[in-house]
Amino acid sequence: MKPSRLNVEPQLAHPDDFYQALLELHQGLTDEESRLANAKLILLLANHIGDQAVLDEALRIAREGLGEGSASAVERSGSAVPSVIWAAPLRRVTKERT
Amino acid sequence: MARAHERPVYAYRRVADQDTGRPVYHPVVIVGAGPVGLTAALDCAVHGLPHVLLDAEDTVCEGSKAICFAKRSLEIFDRLGCGERLVSKGVVWNLGRVFFGGRQIYAFNLAPEAGHQRPAFINLQQYYLEECLIERLGELGGTDLRWRNTVTGVEPCADGVGLTVDTPDGAYRMRCDYLIVADGARSPIRHLLGLPCRGQVFQDRFLIADVVMQADFPTERWFWFKPPFHTGQSTLLHRQADNVWRIDFQLDRDADPDEEKRPERVIARIKAMLGEQVRFDLDWVSVYTFQCRRMERFQHAGRIFFVGDAAHQVSPFGARGANGGIQDVDNLIWKLALVMAGKAPAALLESYDAERIPAADENILNSTRSTEFITPKSEASRAFRDATLMLAEHYPFARRLVNSGRLSVPAMLRGSPLNTPDTETFDSPLGPGAPCADAPIQTATGEDWLLRQLGNLFTGVYFAAAHGRVSARSVEIIRTLAGGTIPVTVRVVGERLSGKGPDGCGIVDVAGLVRRRYGGSPGTFYLIRPDQHVCARWRQLELEPVRHALLRALGQTQRHSEQIA
Numbered sequence: 126m127k128p129s130r131l132n133v134e135p136q137l138a139h140p141d142d143f144y145q146a147l148l149e150l151h152q153g154l155t156d157e158e159s160r161l162a163n164a165k166l167i168l169l170l171a172n173h174i175g176d177q178a179v180l181d182e183a184l185r186i187a188r189e190g191l192g193e194g195s196a197s198a199v200e201r202s203g204s205a206v207p208s209v210i211w212a213a214p215l216r217r218v219t220k221e222r223t
Numbered sequence: 224m225a226r227a228h229e230r231p232v233y234a235y236r237r238v239a240d241q242d243t244g245r246p247v248y249h250p251v252v253i254v255g256a257g258p259v260g261l262t263a264a265l266d267c268a269v270h271g272l273p274h275v276l277l278d279a280e281d282t283v284c285e286g287s288k289a290i291c292f293a294k295r296s297l298e299i300f301d302r303l304g305c306g307e308r309l310v311s312k313g314v315v316w317n318l319g320r321v322f323f324g325g326r327q328i329y330a331f332n333l334a335p336e337a338g339h340q341r342p343a344f345i346n347l348q349q350y351y352l353e354e355c356l357i358e359r360l361g362e363l364g365g366t367d368l369r370w371r372n373t374v375t376g377v378e379p380c381a382d383g384v385g386l387t388v389d390t391p392d393g394a395y396r397m398r399c400d401y402l403i404v405a406d407g408a409r410s411p412i413r414h415l416l417g418l419p420c421r422g423q424v425f426q427d428r429f430l431i432a433d434v435v436m437q438a439d440f441p442t443e444r445w446f447w448f449k450p451p452f453h454t455g456q457s458t459l460l461h462r463q464a465d466n467v468w469r470i471d472f473q474l475d476r477d478a479d480p481d482e483e484k485r486p487e488r489v490i491a492r493i494k495a496m497l498g499e500q501v502r503f504d505l506d507w508v509s510v511y512t513f514q515c516r517r518m519e520r521f522q523h524a525g526r527i528f529f530v531g532d533a534a535h536q537v538s539p540f541g542a543r544g545a546n547g548g549i550q551d552v553d554n555l556i557w558k559l560a561l562v563m564a565g566k567a568p569a570a571l572l573e574s575y576d577a578e579r580i581p582a583a584d585e586n587i588l589n590s591t592r593s594t595e596f597i598t599p600k601s602e603a604s605r606a607f608r609d610a611t612l613m614l615a616e617h618y619p620f621a622r623r624l625v626n627s628g629r630l631s632v633p634a635m636l637r638g639s640p641l642n643t644p645d646t647e648t649f650d651s652p653l654g655p656g657a658p659c660a661d662a663p664i665q666t667a668t669g670e671d672w673l674l675r676q677l678g679n680l681f682t683g684v685y686f687a688a689a690h691g692r693v694s695a696r697s698v699e700i701i702r703t704l705a706g707g708t709i710p711v712t713v714r715v716v717g718e719r720l721s722g723k724g725p726d727g728c729g730i731v732d733v734a735g736l737v738r739r740r741y742g743g744s745p746g747t748f749y750l751i752r753p754d755q756h757v758c759a760r761w762r763q764l765e766l767e768p769v770r771h772a773l774l775r776a777l778g779q780t781q782r783h784s785e786q787i788a
Contacts, residue, residue: 157606160602160603160606161606161609161610161613163606164603164606164607164609164610164611165610165613165614167607167610168607168610168611168614168621168624169614169618172620172621
């Protein structure tokens with residue numbers, strides 16, 4: 126079976142309608158509530174897609190052009206930093222073992 | 224504070240070793256009489272390995288500490304002869320409830336499928352576990368248990384390990400062939416040897432309290448995210464033996480641990496949680512932080528083995544600390560016994576790292592993920608966590624994302640060099656490396672459980688044909704296996720007891736579950752290690768493949784194998 130790919134061709138019949146609905150989702154919400162609404166939306170859609178390979182590709186594209194190790198990005202994401210530092214030595218150790 | 228439990232004091236005794244001017248030799252020395260070190264001593268006793276167990280203190284642990292003991296640990300304790308008393312003292316629970324704010328968002332049931340002797344988990348205070356293991360050591364005999372013996376020097380050399388031990392009467396020296404280090408997360412011996420332990424250090428603090436109360440809460444695991452009664456991020460309530468309840472409060476990151484441990488303050492927190500009307504006594508309070516990290520290797524200089532928290536540490540979510548350490552010991556001691564008896568090459572001991580490092584990594588990965596969910600570290604992480612919890616109340620898919628601890632499961636040892644891979648297809652997940660599944664059975668002596676027939680030695684499980692007879696050829700193979708240098712005791716599984724193979728080793732598959740769980744079509748044969756993990760399996764019983772698999776499980780190289788075969 127061919128590995129599935131993220132479909133990045135235009136799919137939406139009425140893109141403006143969708144975009145408007147997306148913005149309306151956030152109407153009257155505080156920033157924190159908006160973050161929650163976005164998170165719920167992502168979780169719902171990810172479950173609907175249900176294909177890790179497709180999701181991985183979407184995650185990769187979503188990260189494009191962002192972060193790239195700039196100090197300010199690290200500060201913004203707060204203590205997400207230790208997990209990155211931690212993951213690296215663990216991989217290294219695993220490699221040495223084999 | 225009222226005491227729910229009086230800690231026994233085990234007397235320091237002066238031993239003859241202290242009066243000999245030179246180091247006295249002992250085959251195995253175990254350092255640390257916590258759950259993992261005690262299990263190591265028990266396993267040595269069961270395998271007849273002479274050993275000394277040293278502990279710097281003279282009592283069991285203070286407070287409940289590790290409280291959740293998993294099914295696999297109980298099965299290991301069954302093999303060591305004390306599973307039943309742990310289960311009867313402990314509290315069996317299957318139901319977990321997850322709350323978000325003031326609302327229950329869902330409940331989950333951990334009850335395993337029917338037809339297993341042991342429950343998914345028991346809750347039992349660590350001090351009771353330790354007392355039970357010490358009692359069992361006394362019954363088995365053979366353990367030279369020395370309290371208030373602190374190791375202050377370790378010198379590995381080519382043919383053994385030298386130790387300097389401090390006691391109330393001053394220092395003395397010993398040497399041993401093998402040293403098992405079970406001296407806990409701070410492992411003084413790891414520090415003496417200058418061995419690093421790398422990983423992630425968490426800043427989150429948890430207040431942990433043992434409370435004695437007559438309460439009518441059910442025996443369930445209750446986990447609150449953002450509880451309404453507590454400003455921290457999470458709270459966990461667990462029932463233990465003797466009406467002792469364990470409560471873990473996550474504290475704010477800037478909380479002052481000494482201030483938080485003050486009884487008035489803890490009591491106020493608990494009243495806010497349980498209500499003003501609930502009467503309780505505070506038994507024990509502590510504040511903990513944790514790390515998710517491990518040593519690069521658990522075997523050092525060939526003869527020193529780190530087990531349990533000394534080798535690897537996890538966050539408490541998932542009960543993967545003590546349960547992981549108990550599996551370390553289960554993995555190590557039979558190998559040590561065979562190598563020390565000259566029946567396997569020292570190379571077998573290297574499989575301890577090959578098998579337990581991936582297991583430790585799995586525990587670290589799972590407990591780190593749980594920690595990320597329970598204590599989100601960024602706004603984005605918190606938003607996803609809360610969104611997951613909000614969805615979970617109404618949408619079942621989100622419940623599978625909620626992570627209040629992925630509870631300890633046994634390591635599958637999939638990539639182990641001791642496994643002989645399947646060459647045929649089986650309708651059973653119990654492939655090479657998997658721990659054997661239990662099932663109800665009947666033997667000549669009555670109703671029993673399959674796992675109680677396996678372990679300590681290499682065993683085989685052979686599935687007889689439906690009519691119950693075993694061919695003369697298979698009987699001959701079974702006899703040959705039983706009489707080998709490394710004896711393999713074969714259990715014959717059938718539908719009736721009469722005429723089941725040689726030597727009265729028949730097992731009746733009363734519920735058909737052995738056959739179902741093992742994919743046991745007639746002729747199927749499983750070769751099982753002394754720690755109840757599967758070595759190899761075949762659709763037909765033939766002597767040569769079993770011999771090869773056995774040698775492979777003993778860490779023999781191909782050349783060794785040919786010489787021996």
